[in-house]
Amino acid sequence: MPPVHTGAPVTTGASTPSSPAAPEAHAPGRPGYRRMSLALFAAGLATFALLYSTQALLPAISDGFGVTAGQASWTVSAATGALALFVLPLSALSERFGRTRMMTVSMLVAVGVGLLVPFAPNLEWLVVLRAVQGAAIAGIPASAMAYLAEEVKPKALVGAIGLFVAGNSIGGMSGRLVTGWAAQAWGWRGGLLAVGVMALACAVAFLVLLPRARFFRPASLNPRAVGRTVAGHLRDPLLLRLYGIGALFMTVFGAVYTVIGYRLVDEPFSLGQGVIGSIFLIYLVGTVSSAAAGQLVARAGRRGALYLAVTTTALGLLLSLADSLAAILAGLVLITAGFFAGHAVASAAVSRTAASGRAQASALYQSAYYLGSSAGGTLGALAYHSAGWAATVGIALLAVLGVVSITLYGSHAARAERRHERRHGSLAAAR
Numbered sequence: 001m002p003p004v005h006t007g008a009p010v011t012t013g014a015s016t017p018s019s020p021a022a023p024e025a026h027a028p029g030r031p032g033y034r035r036m037s038l039a040l041f042a043a044g045l046a047t048f049a050l051l052y053s054t055q056a057l058l059p060a061i062s063d064g065f066g067v068t069a070g071q072a073s074w075t076v077s078a079a080t081g082a083l084a085l086f087v088l089p090l091s092a093l094s095e096r097f098g099r100t101r102m103m104t105v106s107m108l109v110a111v112g113v114g115l116l117v118p119f120a121p122n123l124e125w126l127v128v129l130r131a132v133q134g135a136a137i138a139g140i141p142a143s144a145m146a147y148l149a150e151e152v153k154p155k156a157l158v159g160a161i162g163l164f165v166a167g168n169s170i171g172g173m174s175g176r177l178v179t180g181w182a183a184q185a186w187g188w189r190g191g192l193l194a195v196g197v198m199a200l201a202c203a204v205a206f207l208v209l210l211p212r213a214r215f216f217r218p219a220s221l222n223p224r225a226v227g228r229t230v231a232g233h234l235r236d237p238l239l240l241r242l243y244g245i246g247a248l249f250m251t252v253f254g255a256v257y258t259v260i261g262y263r264l265v266d267e268p269f270s271l272g273q274g275v276i277g278s279i280f281l282i283y284l285v286g287t288v289s290s291a292a293a294g295q296l297v298a299r300a301g302r303r304g305a306l307y308l309a310v311t312t313t314a315l316g317l318l319l320s321l322a323d324s325l326a327a328i329l330a331g332l333v334l335i336t337a338g339f340f341a342g343h344a345v346a347s348a349a350v351s352r353t354a355a356s357g358r359a360q361a362s363a364l365y366q367s368a369y370y371l372g373s374s375a376g377g378t379l380g381a382l383a384y385h386s387a388g389w390a391a392t393v394g395i396a397l398l399a400v401l402g403v404v405s406i407t408l409y410g411s412h413a414a415r416a417e418r419r420h421e422r423r424h425g426s427l428a429a430a431r
Helices: 033-051 055-065 074-097 099-114 123-137 141-151 154-209 223-234 237-265 273-291 293-319 325-353 358-387 389-430
Strands: none
Touching (some): 033 074, 033 099, 055 154, 074 123, 074 141, 074 223, 074 237, 099 141, 141 325, 154 273, 154 325, 223 358, 237 273, 237 293, 237 389, 273 325, 293 325, 293 389, 325 358
């Protein structure tokens, strides 16, 4: 297996006979772009397969340990919550030790824990192991976003991030599909073991394919400098809006997909564990919508793309209220398409907005995003346990309303800024 390099500073400028030509950033059609895309696709696949490996199995875990939906949901929320807490410090370490090194170590630890998770003796140990796994996974998303921002040409960035997010959607789908059918044959522990083996294969592909970083420049591990960078990002109004949008979109998604298994295993549907796992094939819709996010932004603009994504999500939520399996599936298609499009647009906007400290900017987005997942999963499960699916949809619609409010405010702020610039431009011309 070839070694994975963390990269080193490069010198730009004209090439000379005694020095090699300066490397060019990756772009579609250039050498290395396909390998990079496939490697990060594998990383995204493993990340989401492991992170949400218990989600499709929650009814079986509830039965196995004799716990409620709210208690079982902590096997998901513990992983996403730990990821949210650790993504920022691990992104700071990636600034010093390299994006590829951080992703490699995180991947190996997450996969190793994933192979232990099936043997948890009780719910408490399962939650603890899932939290450790989430903390390990935290080193992957923000480092991957920063790696892409550094290694890919700006015009190709949205498309490259869209492919990484597409890997997330495939991972979320295949992980739930594998665990569902494996659980039906061998129980929920067998389902978790199967997804751990699948993630191991993805980790091997990632290590073999990932190109060395060519534009990474190590920074010192100065806590004050990191604090100043983080504080600067938190004072940026646009970044704050993007963080809020990511958290609210994920609140919707976490609530819906944490609870949907309970709804479908109950009357009047009474579906088996394997069939419920197969429903996550709908994630393929997210693969398409996230990969197409770049074209959507080019045609409608960032805010226009967000309006379309949030409208699609809201329509899906309303449609899922019907007591019809066909209507529920159609609703999940719309929710998934809207969510992944919105996430791809918002995460790419974060990478483009942050002129420096991109790893910290992406880490803050990931923290907000996965805190939204934890909140959505827990609140959605509690709402379902108290008042049924309509209550879960109510939680999700409140989050959708939050996305609309933030986007409308952003549109108003952008118009006010343009008027201010025109006014000052006119005054300067008059002088």
